[in-house]
Amino acid sequence: MSLLSALTSAILPVLSVAAVGFLLGTVCGIEVEALGTVTIYILTPALVFHSLTTTSLGGKTALTPAAGVAAFT
Numbered sequence: 001m002s003l004l005s006a007l008t009s010a011i012l013p014v015l016s017v018a019a020v021g022f023l024l025g026t027v028c029g030i031e032v033e034a035l036g037t038v039t040i041y042i043l044t045p046a047l048v049f050h051s052l053t054t055t056s057l058g059g060k061t062a063l064t065p066a067a068g069v070a071a072f073t
Contacts, residue, residue: 024030 021035025032
């Protein structure tokens with residue numbers, strides 16, 4: 001994987017979302033607390049659910065984190 005490929009696939013989307021948030025905060029005056037609440041309680045679990053349902057894992061790969069969560073709990 002080249003550096004440019006890594007930049008466009010991983011870093012650039014994160015920076016673009018941060019830039020849009022910064023512009024919305026400065027231009028429109030959006031409340032940060034409300035946006036943070038929506039992000040924590042709705043968007044983050046949706047991202048985790050989407051990642052878990054679309055990723056194909058082998059048995060041993062899926063069992064290791066499950067055992068870690070069970071041990072932690």
